[in-house]
Amino acid sequence: MAPATSKRLRGLKISRHFIIGNTAVQLPHKDFPTPPEGHSKGWKVYVRPIPNGPDITTWLKKVQFKLHHTYADPSRTIEAPGPFEISETGYGEFGVEIRLYFTAEANEKAQYREHYLILSGYGSEEQQERQTGENFVVAERMESVEFNEPTADFYKSMTAEEQFNWLKVKKGRGKGKKPEYVFEGEVEPTSQVPDRAIGDVGLGGGTWTQQYERQLIAGFGQSERMLGDMIEEEKRAMERRKLRMEELGRQIDAKG
Ligand code: SLL
Numbered sequence: 001m002a003p004a005t006s007k008r009l010r011g012l013k014i015s016r017h018f019i020i021g022n023t024a025v026q027l028p029h030k031d032f033p034t035p036p037e038g039h040s041k042g043w044k045v046y047v048r049p050i051p052n053g054p055d056i057t058t059w060l061k062k063v064q065f066k067l068h069h070t071y072a073d074p075s076r077t078i079e080a081p082g083p084f085e086i087s088e089t090g091y092g093e094f095g096v097e098i099r100l101y102f103t104a105e106a107n108e109k110a111q112y113r114e115h116y117l118i119l120s121g122y123g124s125e126e127q128q129e130r131q132t133g134e135n136f137v138v139a140e141r142m143e144s145v146e147f148n149e150p151t152a153d154f155y156k157s158m159t160a161e162e163q164f165n166w167l168k169v170k171k172g173r174g175k176g177k178k179p180e181y182v183f184e185g186e187v188e189p190t191s192q193v194p195d196r197a198i199g200d201v202g203l204g205g206g207t208w209t210q211q212y213e214r215q216l217i218a219g220f221g222q223s224e225r226m227l228g229d230m231i232e233e234e235k236r237a238m239e240r241r242k243l244r245m246e247e248l249g250r251q252i253d254a255k256g
Contacts, residue, residue, distance in 0.1 A: 011149070020046070020140070021138065044087045058103070065098055066099075088210060093118065119137065234255065
């Protein structure tokens, strides 16, 4: 039964970052011991929290992954607490249809995302060499969801300290009866993108950190500069054509 929805908080918006991505390896590989005939790749597609971020199950109830129709059972659903992840083998790339279902408390309609599976190395030559050398490809992107005018109850859950409990590791027993929990690696939990990668969260530049974001933004800047140069060059070419037309015009006048 749906819980009684509490009052909506007008003018308030709360958002969350999360990761959608895939990893892939060339077969044979120990993680995929008995692949069907003709399958050359082992891969995982997933929806994950950002490293060191809040628990996504505060808002995410289940994820439906829809694979290519060549799979016998293409529709796969993973319920909270997850991991929201599908592990498969295959021979080709395709777009995975992903449907995110929110918690009853969030009281929001399901949202659709797509992730195109990347099964081979990509990017710079150096990166591709590393991917081949390690036999590991990561293709991730950061996504976000926005909850407009959340209910008071949902807002409370989304701002609660408990969302960071999944980052804690049990550290024996405390003084009393309750076990003590500590944050792994003594890191400060945050709902922001972490400034650097925490632990082994993936290889091949797929780690979502502020540093990586800065690199991306720098990349955009570079494309923009390239585009700017192309526009400048086109302007110069136009100017040359104009001068040439004027020159031709003068020649014709001179003849006439
Ligand atoms: C391609 N257009 O040919 C794509 C289709 C389909 C991938 C890729 C299924 C494996 C199975 C599988 O890998 N499908 O269930 O036998 O690149």
